[in-house]
Amino acid sequence: MSVSPRSAPRRRTLLAGAVAALAAAVALPVGSALAAGAGSVNVYSTRQQFLIQPLFDAFTEKTGIEVNVVFAKEGLAERLRAEGDNSPADLVFTADIGRLADMVDMGVVQPVETEALTEAVPEQYRHPDGLWYGLTLRGRVIYASKERVPEGAVTSYADLADPRWEGKVCTRKGDHVYQVALLAAMIARHGDDWARDWLEGVKANLARKPQGNDRAQVKAIMEGQCDLAVGNTYYMGKMLEDPEQRAWAESATIIFPDQDGSGTHMNLSGVAMTTAAPNREHAVTLMEYLVSDEAQALYAELNHEYPVKPGVEWSDLLQSWGDFKMDPLSLDEVAKYRPEALMMVNSVGYNS
Known part of the structure; x- marks a missing residue:
């Protein structure tokens, strides 16, 4: 849509x-x-x-x-x-x-x-x-460093698993409901094998052990710990409202993934x-x-x-x-794959 x-x-x-x-x-x-x-x-x-x-x-x-x-x-x-x-x-x-x-x-x-x-x-x-x-x-988007990620270098969720971003990605824990829903959407959209390979690739690119909330990932971008992070769109607005966090938001830009494909995952x-x-x-x-x-x-x-x-x-x-393209996938369909997504997070040891 x-x-x-x-x-x-x-x-x-x-x-x-x-x-x-x-x-x-x-x-x-x-x-x-x-x-x-x-x-x-x-x-x-x-x-x-x-x-x-x-x-x-x-x-x-x-x-x-x-x-x-x-x-x-x-x-x-x-x-x-x-x-x-x-x-x-x-x-x-x-x-x-x-x-x-x-x-x-x-x-x-x-x-x-x-x-x-x-x-x-x-x-x-x-x-x-x-x-x-x-x-x-709310869109589950990619936050990218304005200083270190060239425009157009990242356009899809698949890019998060690209080896060129090794040691450059930050996320919250993989078993958090927001992350589980995103992975469930990957399973629903691309199948189990693709989603597992993607998750393992993202894990291999992590700059640090998964931790913190979505805002903490953007703070890590500002501090240079990572160049890319995953978060919900509304957190950008929340950070811009907070004088103590505004600099975090201003260090990053929002990328709406998969605009040439299925569109950005929505929750x-x-x-x-x-x-x-x-x-x-x-x-x-x-x-x-x-x-x-x-x-x-x-x-x-x-x-x-x-x-x-x-x-x-x-x-x-x-x-x-x-303007951006939203993934039209039914969220009721996404919900059906949540148990499988959670098991996948645990089986690849994403949080360890």
């Missing part, structure tokens, strides 16, 4: 209002009692409160429905399974296809199908049975309805709001992510990175 950036003057107005609303937001800690009954929606989220609260505030202002949030970095699928039918949660928010697939595999989410959701979210970014829907997209943030969902009607209303033009523009602006809904304007920063 080829994507063209767009712009709209209302985006800044929406963002300003949301940020003002955020100042008054109060998060519920994990373990707090969530409201049930008419006029509310209860959310479990692995996404940090400040990333999604502006959307919930805008939704409440528009509909009068309150949104109560419990944030936890991990363990929400297990919590939902333990709570069962007694869970107060209506919706669960998380990032990465792996975490959404885990919710499906553990049987803690139920299908939702409405015209608004299926029209807004392209087929490759939603579960075929409506068990989850993508909300925003997503998404939402699913829990099996309990005591406030199902209001939860559906919130899901539909989140894929509206208004919410999509706001969500993407706040998080430096791409709207999942085609035709919604990109932020100025995303536009500055340019």
